[in-house]
Amino acid sequence: MEESKSSVASRLMSVKRTSGKSYGRIAEETGLTNVYVAQLLRRQAQLKADTAPKLQAALPELTDELLQEMMKPPLRSYDPHLIQEPTVYRLNEAVMHFGESIKEIINEEFGDGIMSAIDFYCSVDKVKGVDGKDRVVLTFDGKYLPHTEQKSEHMVSRLRLQGD
Template sequence: MASRSVSLSRLPWRLASSRTFTTPPPVSVSVRHTPSHLGTNRFHVTQRRFFAGHTPDRIPVSVSSLYSRVDKEPILAEIQRRREERGLSIDAVAVELGFTNVYTAQILMLQAPLPERMKETLKGLLGLDEETLSEMGRIPHRRYDEDVLQEPTIYRVHEALMHYADSIKLLINEKCGDGIMSAIDFNFEIEKIKGSKGEDRVKLVMDGKFLPFTEQVKEQK
């Protein structure tokens, strides 16, 4: 049996309450290593000590309790009503917030959190009350209704992605390597442009960080 101590400057965030996350302070961890009868390695944390005088940083992050589109509907209807009353397009709101129009739409659809620094700006634009702005600032449950694929606008975009899927993968791999495009470190914008014959056309611009697959190297003894 072998024993060793490991110093960790930080542990992953843990849930301190139903609504608030905290970042724990530096800790000292004693780890006992015991090979199992199957030949695999087992590690057991036997001690944790917080350094004296350290106060954990408290980061007030609220998580929304609204799970489904039905739960969100009253707030969504109010946001839409206020926007229509003021004649504001999503592009106009996006300019004031400094975000892409798709990300702005995500905020207005409760699919992305409204940053604290933008609350007064949006309040001035739409005249929303504090309760609504507070809910918009919470971390949302990012969900979609599977029935949305029956909507022709969405179905055709989905159809295009599926039809071109193999070519999209081929080009991403050829240009960047073995990996994927992130949908987290990601920018998305929708533009209306004119075609060569003067017709209206839709332009979707997706810009995501390339994330390579990692090699899973087994530690050699």
């Protein structure tokens, strides 16, 4: 019987806790971003074969069984109750509040299109503000994807149908 995503994630988080390492430290040791490390350990991203040895070196308690599980395509999902967690709620609130303006600037700078969440890098950093207080810096680094004009002559499936 296949182990549930939450069970695997729980085991992976236990390995992280046992290591005593932060996401940032694991990221440095693997060459990944801190958020991607968290995504891997929560089974929200797929571990690639060439990264597995680096992750296992950073987290020696990772078993081959867990590594194999991490290399399977994950079910990328979220718990709908997660929005009740204050940090997640505030992130959602910030995106909703600033989203329209961000969209306008993307369109102004790039044209009619979107930011990919697949070809995407994300990191969380800590900096000191001008007032000396800690500040959170979230970086969303996504590939720009322009919307395309849908011309029939470019629609491969339609061209194939016409050729039959």
